[in-house]
Amino acid sequence: xxxxxxxxxxxxxxxxxxxxxxxxxxxxxxxxxxxxxxxxxxxxxxxxxxxxxxxxxxxxxxxxxxxxxxxxxxxxxxxxxxxxxxxxxxxxxxxxxxxxxxxxxxxxxxxxxxxxxxxxxxxxxxxxxxxxxxxxxxxxxxxxxxxxxxxxxxxxxxxxxxxxxxxxxxxxxxxxxxxxxxxxxxxxxxxxxxxxxxxxxxxxxxxxxxxxxxxxxxxxxxxxxxxxxxxxxxxxxxxxxxxxxxxxxxxxxxxxxxxxxxxxxxxxxx
Amino acid sequence: xxxxxxxxxxxxxxxxxxxxxxxxxxxxxxxxxxxxxxxxxxxxxxxxxxxxxxxxxxxxxxxxxxxxxxxxxxxxxxxxxxxxxxxxxxxxxxxxxxxxxxxxxxxxxxxxxxxxxxxxxxxxxxxxxxxxxxxxxxxxxxxxxxxxxxxxxxxxxxxxxxxxxxxxxxxxxxxxxxxxxxxxxxxxxxxxxxxxxxxxxxxxxxxxxxxxxxxxxxxxxxxxxxxxxxxxxxxxxxxxxxxxxxxxxxxxxxxxxxxxxxxxxxxxxxxxxxxxxxxxxxxxxxxxxxxxxxxxxxxxxxxxxxxxxxxxxxxxxxxxxxxxxxxxxxxxxxxxxxxxxxxxxxxxxxxxxxxxxxxxxxxxxxxxxxxxxxxxxxxxxxxxxxxxxxxxxxxxxxxxxxxxxxxxxxxxxxxxxxxxxxxxxxxxxxxxxxxxxxxxxxxxxxxxxxxxxxxxxxxxxx
Numbered sequence: 200x201x202x203x204x205x206x207x208x209x210x211x212x213x214x215x216x217x218x219x220x221x222x223x224x225x226x227x228x229x230x231x232x233x234x235x236x237x238x239x240x241x242x243x244x245x246x247x248x249x250x251x252x253x254x255x256x257x258x259x260x261x262x263x264x265x266x267x268x269x270x271x272x273x274x275x276x277x278x279x280x281x282x283x284x285x286x287x288x289x290x291x292x293x294x295x296x297x298x299x300x301x302x303x304x305x306x307x308x309x310x311x312x313x314x315x316x317x318x319x320x321x322x323x324x325x326x327x328x329x330x331x332x333x334x335x336x337x338x339x340x341x342x343x344x345x346x347x348x349x350x351x352x353x354x355x356x357x358x359x360x361x362x363x364x365x366x367x368x369x370x371x372x373x374x375x376x377x378x379x380x381x382x383x384x385x386x387x388x389x390x391x392x393x394x395x396x397x398x399x400x401x402x403x404x405x406x407x408x409x410x411x412x413x414x415x416x417x418x419x420x421x422x423x424x425x426x427x428x429x430x431x432x433x434x435x436x437x438x439x440x441x442x443x444x445x446x447x448x449x450x451x452x453x454x455x456x457x458x459x460x461x462x463x464x465x466x467x468x469x
Numbered sequence: 470x471x472x473x474x475x476x477x478x479x480x481x482x483x484x485x486x487x488x489x490x491x492x493x494x495x496x497x498x499x500x501x502x503x504x505x506x507x508x509x510x511x512x513x514x515x516x517x518x519x520x521x522x523x524x525x526x527x528x529x530x531x532x533x534x535x536x537x538x539x540x541x542x543x544x545x546x547x548x549x550x551x552x553x554x555x556x557x558x559x560x561x562x563x564x565x566x567x568x569x570x571x572x573x574x575x576x577x578x579x580x581x582x583x584x585x586x587x588x589x590x591x592x593x594x595x596x597x598x599x600x601x602x603x604x605x606x607x608x609x610x611x612x613x614x615x616x617x618x619x620x621x622x623x624x625x626x627x628x629x630x631x632x633x634x635x636x637x638x639x640x641x642x643x644x645x646x647x648x649x650x651x652x653x654x655x656x657x658x659x660x661x662x663x664x665x666x667x668x669x670x671x672x673x674x675x676x677x678x679x680x681x682x683x684x685x686x687x688x689x690x691x692x693x694x695x696x697x698x699x700x701x702x703x704x705x706x707x708x709x710x711x712x713x714x715x716x717x718x719x720x721x722x723x724x725x726x727x728x729x730x731x732x733x734x735x736x737x738x739x740x741x742x743x744x745x746x747x748x749x750x751x752x753x754x755x756x757x758x759x760x761x762x763x764x765x766x767x768x769x770x771x772x773x774x775x776x777x778x779x780x781x782x783x784x785x786x787x788x789x790x791x792x793x794x795x796x797x798x799x800x801x802x803x804x805x806x807x808x809x810x811x812x813x814x815x816x817x818x819x820x821x822x823x824x825x826x827x828x829x830x831x832x833x834x835x836x837x838x839x840x841x842x843x844x845x846x847x848x849x850x851x852x853x854x855x856x857x858x859x860x861x862x863x864x865x866x867x868x869x870x871x872x873x874x875x876x877x878x879x880x881x882x883x884x885x886x887x888x889x890x891x892x893x894x895x896x897x898x899x900x901x902x903x904x905x906x907x908x909x910x911x912x913x914x915x916x917x918x919x920x921x922x923x924x925x926x927x928x929x930x931x
Contacts, residue, residue: 232821233814233817233818233821234817236817236818236820236821237811237817237820242820242821242822245821246821250821250822250823251817251818251821251823252818252823252825307911308907308910310914311910311911311914312910317918326907348814351861351868351871352861352862352863352864352865352868353863355864355865355867355868355871356865356867357867358867359867359870360867360868360869360870360871360872361870361871361872361885361886363871364871364872364875364877364883364886365885365886365889367812367813367814368877368886368889368890368893369889369893372890372893372894372896372897373893375897376893376896376897376900376901379897379901380900380901380904383904383905383908384904384905384907384908387908387911387912388908392911392912392915393912393915393916393918393919393920394915394918394919394922396919414922
């Protein structure tokens with residue numbers, strides 16, 4: 200059966216999330232070998248990537264991509280603000296956590312344990328907002344500590360040396376948190392949970408079918424339908440090349456992430 | 470009886486007997502042993518004009534002669550020109566019979582003109598005796614001790630000598646290292662088995678055999694192979710460096726002793742002095758270091774040269790493999806410091822096999838190492854900026870406040886870092902617990918949802 204399609208992510212969103220994927224996987228692949236230098240897989244991965252110094256250069260290259268997408272996103276938000284786009288900082292389309300997110304979280308937990316119906320999520324469910332803000336937290340903490348460790352003699356002109364001790368602990372632990380979170384929780388929420396298993400291509404195609412939209416974000420769909428604005432986001436079905444692209448990039452990313460998290464867990468349990 | 474008269478009588482008797490047998494001429498030219506002993510059995514028979522360096526007595530012990538290796542020979546076999554009676558005979562030439570020995574002897578140290586001119590000279594008779602010439606089996610170290618008394622005395626106290634005394638037939642004797650006596654070469658001769666560059670192979674005749682090491686409780690089995698791959702072994706065998714240590718430079722030669730003997734050159738307390746015999750500058754630094762001072766005080770835990778450098782596997786210190794291995798070596802005593810070092814970038818890069826970052830000695834020094842509380846230490850506050858600047862050219866005093874051996878889990882020593890670590894740990898545990906539970910609760914509901922709805926509509930292929 201053919202279904203109508205609507206845009207959920209525009210090209211800019213998708214390119215930026217593509218940069219997030221590339222830089223995040225790159226940082227994980229080039230950072231973990233150093234953190235896990237004492238393990239066989241860490242040493243092997245480091246060697247495969249050209250040793251710790253080459254791996255370090257690659258790591259900083261991906262860090263630059265991170266800083267770039269982060270700036271591009273801030274610029275994007277700034278542009279929306281300058282355009283006086285309504286509802287950026289509050290309202291149903293905003294990323295800002297709001298009371299109804301807390302309500303929906305409670306409703307969702309009640310739904311998990313069979314005490315109520317599935318909450319009717321809007322454009323951004325609470326876990327999606329969490330993921331979004333986690334990037335702000337992660338980039339500032341890991342990026343900031345990473346810059347300290349990148350230019351230690353520069354920062355030591357005005358910062359005491361113990362900040363580098365803090366930076367080492369924070370950079371390493373926060374990276375473990377980020378990697379662990381993305382490769383398990385985000386993967387599950389976004390792709391691996393049975394309703395979406397094994398891959399939700401929406402972040403690559405930008406397009407969502409009406410049925411999926413109504414299932415995942417019914418409040419948003421119905422609001423736009425009510426306001427007669429569905430036509431504004433109407434899309435053609437994703438072409439084959441785009442779906443194949445989604446599969447290649449998506450499954451590759453999932454495979455890299457799951458492999459890495461499996462290695463991390465295996466090392467921790469060993 | 471006056472000498473002249475007795476000789477005349479003997480001559481007359483011999484002549485008479487010869488005539489009686491009808492072979493006068495032959496007998497006159499080749500007297501029998503009996504004929505000779507007729508005079509020479511006289512204990513008082515002496516030369517009329519004693520020659521320098523030769524015994525005055527002309528007495529020949531017939532019993533000893535008969536029991537000797539030459540017992541079956543007539544006197545004339547050696548004293549070829551002897552007639553009865555006779556005047557002074559030319560010196561016996563052993564080489565007339567033992568013709569294979571002569572060239573070897575002429576090559577060797579014992580046959581050299583200089584040696585032969587010495588007194589006592591290593592002539593054939595000096596070792597083998599004259600009329601009492603002994604079979605080779607009867608030779609002993611005492612034969613060598615006649616001239617080489619000092620060396621033999623040292624040898625008797627050595628591990629080789631002691632083992633021999635205990636009845637160990639495998640233990641080395643003079644010949645084992647120096648070769649057979651006739652062709653024996655001085656150690657200054659490049660062909661000698663004891664020549665500086667040849668000695669390792671000579672020792673290896675026994676000590677390259679792991680089975681021998683096992684039989685004799687020698688700790689290092691493959692010692693020869695290890696040595697040959699070491700910087701000393703390569704210098705000796707590849708470069709022919711006469712100043713590079715061979716076996717005897719460290720272990721001694723005649724006085725070689727097990728490393729457990731306090732008088733051994735390789736006894737723990739003597740190791741710095743032994744290495745310092747060549748590495749004098751290093752020894753001077755080491756002696757003033759915390760390690761050297763502690764070792765000199767008799768501390769069994771303070772490292773001596775071989776603890777870091779090993780004994781037989783000494784490698785180039787400029788090369789990465791050794792520089793990386795020695796980090797672990799430091800950690801055998803400084804375990805806590807090694808553990809915290811491994812948490813840093815420096816420690817992780819060296820773990821990955823790259824030596825281009827700071828290793829223990831880069832900050833603490835090696836032979837000059839001092840306690841961190843010592844003002845002479847490279848990491849003491851007066852020196853640490855310069856130490857960091859070896860790599861971090863723009864290092865400032867603030868930069869040096871970095872704790873390269875911090876332990877975030879140690880609240881007493883690093884309280885600030887501890888609370889950062891605690892916060893991060895709680896953040897991780899909290900986040901993963903929260904979302905882990907969230908996921909686990911969601912999974913069955915999502916599965917049920919999927920089963921009820923079926924998979925989201927398959928995309929129509931365009």
